[in-house]
Amino acid sequence: MEKIIILDSGSQVTQLIGRRLRELNVYCEIYPFNKIPVLDESVKGVILSGSPCSVRDYNAPQIKLEGIKGKYPLLGICYGAQYLAYKFGGNVEGSLAREYGRAILDVRKADSPLLKGVSARSQVWMSHGDTISKLPDGAEVIASTQDVEYAAFHICGEETYAVQFHPEVFHSVEGTKILGNFALGICGCKGDWTPASFIETTVEELKKTIGDDKVVLGLSGGVDSTVAGVLLNKAIGHNLTCIFVNNGLLRKNEYEDVLESYKDMGLNVIGADASKEFLSELAGVTDPETKRKIIGRLFVETFDKYARQIEGAHWLGQGTIYPDVIESAGIEGIASKIKSHHNVGGLPERMHLKVVEPLRMLFKDEVRRVGRALGIKEDLIGRHPFPGPSLAIRIIGDITEEKLRVLREADDIYIKALRNYDCTGMNFPSASDPRIMATNLYDAVWQAGVILLPIKSVGVMGDERTYENPVALRAVVSTDAMTADWFHFPYDFLEKVSNDIINKVKGVNRVCYDISSKPPATIEWE
Numbered sequence: 241m242e243k244i245i246i247l248d249s250g251s252q253v254t255q256l257i258g259r260r261l262r263e264l265n266v267y268c269e270i271y272p273f274n275k276i277p278v279l280d281e282s283v284k285g286v287i288l289s290g291s292p293c294s295v296r297d298y299n300a301p302q303i304k305l306e307g308i309k310g311k312y313p314l315l316g317i318c319y320g321a322q323y324l325a326y327k328f329g330g331n332v333e334g335s336l337a338r339e340y341g342r343a344i345l346d347v348r349k350a351d352s353p354l355l356k357g358v359s360a361r362s363q364v365w366m367s368h369g370d371t372i373s374k375l376p377d378g379a380e381v382i383a384s385t386q387d388v389e390y391a392a393f394h395i396c397g398e399e400t401y402a403v404q405f406h407p408e409v410f411h412s413v414e415g416t417k418i419l420g421n422f423a424l425g426i427c428g429c430k431g432d433w434t435p436a437s438f439i440e441t442t443v444e445e446l447k448k449t450i451g452d453d454k455v456v457l458g459l460s461g462g463v464d465s466t467v468a469g470v471l472l473n474k475a476i477g478h479n480l481t482c483i484f485v486n487n488g489l490l491r492k493n494e495y496e497d498v499l500e501s502y503k504d505m506g507l508n509v510i511g512a513d514a515s516k517e518f519l520s521e522l523a524g525v526t527d528p529e530t531k532r533k534i535i536g537r538l539f540v541e542t543f544d545k546y547a548r549q550i551e552g553a554h555w556l557g558q559g560t561i562y563p564d565v566i567e568s569a570g571i572e573g574i575a576s577k578i579k580s581h582h583n584v585g586g587l588p589e590r591m592h593l594k595v596v597e598p599l600r601m602l603f604k605d606e607v608r609r610v611g612r613a614l615g616i617k618e619d620l621i622g623r624h625p626f627p628g629p630s631l632a633i634r635i636i637g638d639i640t641e642e643k644l645r646v647l648r649e650a651d652d653i654y655i656k657a658l659r660n661y662d663c664t665g666m667n668f669p670s671a672s673d674p675r676i677m678a679t680n681l682y683d684a685v686w687q688a689g690v691i692l693l694p695i696k697s698v699g700v701m702g703d704e705r706t707y708e709n710p711v712a713l714r715a716v717v718s719t720d721a722m723t724a725d726w727f728h729f730p731y732d733f734l735e736k737v738s739n740d741i742i743n744k745v746k747g748v749n750r751v752c753y754d755i756s757s758k759p760p761a762t763i764e765w766e
């Protein structure tokens with residue numbers, strides 16, 4: 241399979257380069273700058289990312305380009321461009337002012353293959369403290385901005401290009417076109433990496449790897465595990481057994497509804513109801529981290545207990561996705577850190593199973609596209625993320641059956657109201673696909689939930705005074721949960737939800753809306 245290799249020097253936005261290429265149906269892989277993989281004939285080109293470092297720093301990433309420059313098409317972005325200048329006969333200096341923000345690119349060589357079809361004056365995004373003051377040997381400038389003479393250049397006689405701006409970020413209006421010119425034009429990629437081709441090759445690979453062995457997979461009701469399950473099912477059919485654990489902390493009717501929809505999808509799924517064990521071990525526990533630890537341990541024990549009953553299972557399927565796998569390029573040497581999957585940490589070792597992760601090379605939006613191509617229903621594909629510890633971390637303080645009842649009722653009203661609010665024409669982008677507009681608020685919001693607060697306040701209902709708990713509504717927009725902003729709801733929506741919750745949920749007499757962004761707050765309250 242043809243691919244582009246992206247060498248990461250530690251920029252915050254390296255993953256965006258990958259996502260833009262994938263949008264163009266070009267397959268790519270990201271590696272730390274000092275872990276260059278073996279380049280075989282499937283590699284069609286190489287991209288050097290940006291970096292928080294200056295090329296003049298003593299600890300600046302040193303990229304070994306001997307086997308790459310002049311041999312493969314090469315594109316340097318920001319630090320990557322400055323590195324090419326600095327190492328190959330040019331010069332880079334600290335500029336007096338940081339070049340940061342929007343700039344207008346003046347195309348100076350319209351017939352350059354990198355800039356084919358780009359408007360004569362195109363908005364780009366700059367973010368660097370240094371600037372190239374002399375081009376490398378044999379290079380020609382192909383575009384400038386008002387402040388940056390060498391905004392883009394080409395080293396003549398080879399397919400080496402460089403841009404000091406960031407084509408991968410949204411604010412570079414024709415950035416995807418420039419990346420497309422590189423990948424599809426200069427590198428000659430076919431652009432045939434589609435969800436359908438991914439499914440075809442992955443199913444073949446899974447068949448070959450797993451053969452007649454059996455696989456167990458934990459389903460959570462979320463998009464990743466569901467898509468992983470359906471893919472594995474397509475490859476090995478009933479040799480796949482899925483386990484869906486009820487921890488007693490799920491949303492209203494969620495266990496029954498999700499189990500039913502899995503069965504409808506033809507998955508061989510076992511419901512593992514351990515709610516009693518979870519709730520009894522959590523009784524009286526108030527510390528958030530202790531709650532998480534208890535839930536994590538019980539999940540593993542429950543999963544293990546059910547999985548052991550499946551004779552001959554040698555594999556554990558997991559819904560790990562690419563952002564969990566990419567090694568990040570640490571700047572002081574390499575701090576390679578691979579995040580373990582939230583909910584099943586420690587399981588493979590404990591059960592002596594081999595791990596199969598069919599989605600490990602996909603970004604989240606691609607998992608959704610693959611899910612759609614597999615025919616998974618839209619209400620599963622578009623589901624909000626939900627934390628492993630479930631409602632336990634949305635009840636502040638200790639957990640009781642009564643508190644769970646109150647929270648489930650309020651949450652159910654809120655989530656249904658989000659789904660039922662028609663926001664056509666309000667210009668809210670869809671959280672699961674920002675290229676289209678949302679038609680209801682559930683789709684516009686990235687994640688939403690209700691939090692039950694452990695204080696009581698006075699209210700009045702009819703002739704009676706009440707002394708009950710408040711709930712807080714949370715709704716955020718985000719792309720990766722690392723940062724998030726609160727969602728700007730129409731007032732009439734907030735008004736209706738507040739009335740409905742207070743009128744219908746016994747035990748709640750006040751509704752607040754959480755207007756904190758992350759950072760400094762977090763999405764969950766615990």
Ligand code: XMP
Pocket residue numbers: 532582583625626627628629687721758761762763764765
């Ligand atoms: P925070 O609250 O840290 O959450 O802003 C970021 C995202 O992670 C989810 N989350 C968790 N998911 N186990 C999980 O599987 C956890 O312990 C956990 N804590 C938070 C949260 O819902 C949000 O999507």
